[in-house]
Amino acid sequence: MFKLTGKIAVVTGGGSGIGKAISVVFARQGAEVHILELREESARETVAEIQEAGGKVEAYSCDVSKQQEVNAVFGNIPKVDILVNNAGIAHVGNLEGTTEEDLDRIYGVNVKGAYNCLRSAVVKMKEQGGGAILNLASIVSHVGIPDRFAYSMSKGAIHAMTMSVAKDYLSANIRCNSVSPARVHTPFVDGFISKNYPGKEEEMFHKLSQTQPIGRMGKPEEVAALALFLCSAEAGFITGCDYPIDGGFIKLNN
Template identity: 65%
Template sequence: MFRIDDKHAVITGAGSGIGKAVALVFAKQGAIVHVLDVQENAALQTVNDITSAGGRAQAHVCDVTNQKQVTELFNSIEKVDILVNSAGISHIGSADNTSESDFDKVYSVNVKGVYNCLYAAIPRMKTNKGGVIVNMSSIAAVVGLADRFAYSMSKGAVYAMTMSVAKDYLADNIRCNSIAPARVHTPFVDGFLQKNYPGQEKEMYEKLSKTQPIGRMGKPDEIANLILFLCSDEAGFITGCDYPIDGGFIKLNT
């Protein structure tokens, strides 16, 4: 089950974290993986990990905020059967202390970056007579999180774009869903703790872990497995849905 043999899967932000986990599990399940990342070395490392295990992958350096670059890259790929919009950045701040430049940066990557990839991928999928898209939303799209104003804005937009795309391309056999993770333990989390809580990393990690009712952060592989399911033929009846994967955060924290 959940094989995606010979499908061309484009994954943004696949040089690390959740995006890399998605790339690895997709390759294991038979896909030809296109690893997109703004960091060339990270993209090449993901590809090396895949090919060393017998999988198929190509690295592409791509700034998702640049529509011309994104469009040219997508047009150079043989086919686009699957798109996973995983690239994103975070930000800490409320409405009155988030600078305009920081707001614009979050918007540019998390919102415009997703739009640019949709803009480039959907015509290819229409030509192929179908495709699957999974966007990375967040619990921040649907619940209030302290000091996550710009980030929450961006993930709310991702959720809305997902529903719009799912509706607009039903007749083109293009399915579009999003997932809403809570905190997931990635290198980004470790870097965040080192930057913002030097000397308190262990204490803050435990505190953040316990905000999930299940008592821990998610694992990148757990997120990747849900995305794999949504991109497989077994999920062929699913479109226009947002899936919380949050250790009970949304439903059990109230």
Template identity: 75%
Template sequence: MFSLQGKSAVVTGGGSGIGQAIAQLFAQQGAHVHIIELNQEAASHTVAEIQRAGGTAEAHLLDISQQTDVVRVFQTIGQVDILVNNAGIAHVGNVAQTAEIDFDRVYQVNVKGAYNCLFAAVPLMQQHGGGAILNMASIAAHVGITDRFAYSMSKGAIHAMTLSVARDYLAAGIRCNSISPARVHTPFVDGFIAKNYAGREAELFDKLSKSQPIGRMGTPAEVAALALYLCSAEAGFVTGCDYPLDGGFITLNN
């Protein structure tokens, strides 16, 4: 079950964290993985790990906010059976604390970047008879999160784009779904805590862990497992759906 043998999978932000876990699992299941990254070192490290494990992967250095470059890279890749729109950045602040430059930065990566990859990948999928798209949304697309104005905006857009693409390309054999994680323990989270709460790292880690009713953060491997299902043939009847992976945050945190 859940074989991706012979599939070509593109994973944005595949050099670390959730994207890395997805890239590694997809390669383990037989896919040829294309990692799209801004960080060449992280991308090369992930590719090397996949190859050492017997999988196949290659890295593409790319700023996903630049459409011309995105289209060029996707045309070079050629066949795209699976697209995982995972790359993203965060911002802390309410609307009054969100400067225009910060709002634009989050939009350029999280919203326009995902759009650019969809714009480039969908025609290629149409040419090859269909495909599976997975967008990384967030619980912030569904509930109010304190001081995450710009980030919540971007993930709400991801959720809406998922529904739109799923509706528009049913006849083309393209499925489109999203995952809405709560907090997942990644190097990004550790860096975020260190940057914004210096000297209080242990306290904040415990607080963020306990904000999920299940009592801990998720793991990249748990997100990757759900991603594998949604991009595999076993999920062939699933499209236009969002899957909260949140330790009970949305439904039990009241």
């Protein structure tokens, strides 16, 4: 079950964290993985791990917020069976603590970046008779989180875009779903804590871990397992859905 043999998968932000875990598990299950990263060298570890295990992988330097760069990369990929829109950045701040530059930066990567990749992938998927798309949303698509105005805006857009694409391309045999992780322990999280809470890293890590009712942060591999299912043939009857993977955050945090 859950084999991706013969499939070509594009994963944005596949150099670390959740994107790396998804790239590795997809390759292990037989997919040829194409990683889009802002800095290609960031994907070297992922590429090496996949190649050492006998998998097929390519990495490209690409700023997903720039449509011309995205189009150029997709032009070099023969077909796209699977697209995972994972690349994203964060910002801490409420409405008043978010500048126009902050909003534009978050929008450019998280929303426009996903749009650019969706646009390129859908064209190829229509030509080849179908495909599977997975967008990385967030629990902030569903509940209010303090000081996450711009990030919440962007992930709410991802959730809405997922529903729109799923509806518009039913007849093209293109499935589109999203997952909404809570806090997942990645290098991104460690860097985020160090930057925003210097000197209080251990305290904040524990505090953020305990906000999940299950008592810990998620693991990238757990998100990757859900991504594998949703992009596999076994999920062929699923489209237009969002799957929280949140340790009970949305439903049990009361």
